[in-house]
Amino acid sequence: MPGSQPPEISVALPFRDAGAWLGGALESLRSQTFENFEVLMVDDGSSDDGASIAASFDSQDRRFRPASPPSPGITAALNHAIALARGRWIARLDADDVCHPRRLEAQLALARSLGSGTVVSCLVRCTGGVAEGWRLYEEWVNSLVRHEEIARAMFVESPVPHPSAFFARETVLEAGGYSEGPFPEDYELWLRLWSRGVRFRKVPEVLLDWRERPDRLSRTSGRYSTEAFFSLKARYIHRAPLMEGHRRVVLWGAGPWGRKFTDLLAREGISVEAFVDVNPKRIGGVVRGRPVIPPARLPDMRGIPVLVCVRSRGAREEISSALARMNFEEGSDFLLCT
Missing domain, CATH: 3.90.550.10 (Spore Coat Polysaccharide Biosynthesis Protein SpsA; Chain A)
Structure with a gap:
C-alpha cells in the first residue's frame, strides 16, 4: 500500500x-x-x-x-x-x-x-x-x-x-x-x-x-432508450468529417427508424435528399416527401454523404460491403449510424 x-x-x-x-x-x-x-x-x-x-x-x-x-x-x-x-x-x-x-x-x-x-x-x-x-x-x-x-x-x-x-x-x-x-x-x-x-x-x-x-x-x-441514442447521433452528426460543408444527406433505410432519424436530423437543420432501400415495396415510393431509390442509383448521388440507418441484424455488414463495391469509403463517403 x-x-x-x-x-x-x-x-x-x-x-x-x-x-x-x-x-x-x-x-x-x-x-x-x-x-x-x-x-x-x-x-x-x-x-x-x-x-x-x-x-x-x-x-x-x-x-x-x-x-x-x-x-x-x-x-x-x-x-x-x-x-x-x-x-x-x-x-x-x-x-x-x-x-x-x-x-x-x-x-x-x-x-x-x-x-x-x-x-x-x-x-x-x-x-x-x-x-x-x-x-x-x-x-x-x-x-x-x-x-x-x-x-x-x-x-x-x-x-x-x-x-x-x-x-x-x-x-x-x-x-x-x-x-x-x-x-x-x-x-x-x-x-x-x-x-x-x-x-x-x-x-x-x-x-x-x-x-x-x-x-x-x-x-x-x-x-x-433507442430514441435517446438516435437523438444524440442527430445532435452530433454534423461534427463527422464527411459532413463538413454538407446539410443534405442520403439516408439508407426507409423503415421506421430511418423515418424517425430523418425527423431528428431535421431538428438539427439536416435534410434528407433521398432514401435508399432494398425493399421492392418501398422503392419508387415517397417517404417524408423524398424519393426512395434502389442502391444501384447511389453512384448518381455521389458527393452527398450517405448515412446508414437499418437496424436489422446483419444489415450493417451487408450494406457496408455493397457500398464498398460501389467504391464508397466508410468515413469519407458514408457513415454507419446503426
Missing part, C-alpha cells in the same frame, strides 16, 4: 441499491497490482446495505472514501466524484462489475504513453444472464481497439463501455463534465469529447467483467 503520496488514480464508483455486488467490485479494486489509487464510493440514495459495505471498506483501507452527491442521479454522482478526486486520472467502475487485477496498471501505462488527450478503455467480458444481442454487442465493442476504429463506429453504438473508461480528470472538466439530460450520459460525453478532438484507445486485453442484469439502469431508464 502506498504511503502519504497523493493518489495517481481516482476510481469513480457511484452506487445505488447494489449491496449484492458492491463488495465484489470493491474487493477487485483492493486486489489491483497498481496500488496508488483512491476509490470514491458515491452513494446515490441506497436503501439497502450498500452504505454499510462502503463504510466497512473505508474503515479497513483509507484509499476507500465514502461520499454523497449534492443531488440525486447518476450524472450528479459522477460529477461529484470527479470534483472530489485527487488523482490526475479517473477510472470508472460500476458497483456490479469486477476489475481484473491488472486493470489499473495496464490502463495507466497506456494513458501515460498517449497523454491526457486520449480516453483509454479495455476489452470486456459480459457476465450474468447475457442475451444474444448483448453477446453480439460484446463481440462488436471488443473489435474496436485503435482510435480510427472507434471513431468510425462512434455513431453505431457507444463504442466504449462506461465502466471500462479511464481518462484524465482535466480533460473531462475542461469539456464541462457529465451533462444532465434525457440521454445516456456516457455516450453523450464520448461524442462531446470526440467532437473536441479527444482520441480513444483500448488496452487489447480483457480487464473488466461487465455484468448484465435485467434491472440495470441502462435497461430501465428512458434516457437509455
Whole structure:
C-alpha cells in the first residue's frame, strides 16, 4: 500500500441499491497490482446495505472514501466524484462489475504513453444472464481497439463501455463534465469529447467483467432508450468529417427508424435528399416527401454523404460491403449510424 503520496488514480464508483455486488467490485479494486489509487464510493440514495459495505471498506483501507452527491442521479454522482478526486486520472467502475487485477496498471501505462488527450478503455467480458444481442454487442465493442476504429463506429453504438473508461480528470472538466439530460450520459460525453478532438484507445486485453442484469439502469431508464441514442447521433452528426460543408444527406433505410432519424436530423437543420432501400415495396415510393431509390442509383448521388440507418441484424455488414463495391469509403463517403 502506498504511503502519504497523493493518489495517481481516482476510481469513480457511484452506487445505488447494489449491496449484492458492491463488495465484489470493491474487493477487485483492493486486489489491483497498481496500488496508488483512491476509490470514491458515491452513494446515490441506497436503501439497502450498500452504505454499510462502503463504510466497512473505508474503515479497513483509507484509499476507500465514502461520499454523497449534492443531488440525486447518476450524472450528479459522477460529477461529484470527479470534483472530489485527487488523482490526475479517473477510472470508472460500476458497483456490479469486477476489475481484473491488472486493470489499473495496464490502463495507466497506456494513458501515460498517449497523454491526457486520449480516453483509454479495455476489452470486456459480459457476465450474468447475457442475451444474444448483448453477446453480439460484446463481440462488436471488443473489435474496436485503435482510435480510427472507434471513431468510425462512434455513431453505431457507444463504442466504449462506461465502466471500462479511464481518462484524465482535466480533460473531462475542461469539456464541462457529465451533462444532465434525457440521454445516456456516457455516450453523450464520448461524442462531446470526440467532437473536441479527444482520441480513444483500448488496452487489447480483457480487464473488466461487465455484468448484465435485467434491472440495470441502462435497461430501465428512458434516457437509455433507442430514441435517446438516435437523438444524440442527430445532435452530433454534423461534427463527422464527411459532413463538413454538407446539410443534405442520403439516408439508407426507409423503415421506421430511418423515418424517425430523418425527423431528428431535421431538428438539427439536416435534410434528407433521398432514401435508399432494398425493399421492392418501398422503392419508387415517397417517404417524408423524398424519393426512395434502389442502391444501384447511389453512384448518381455521389458527393452527398450517405448515412446508414437499418437496424436489422446483419444489415450493417451487408450494406457496408455493397457500398464498398460501389467504391464508397466508410468515413469519407458514408457513415454507419446503426
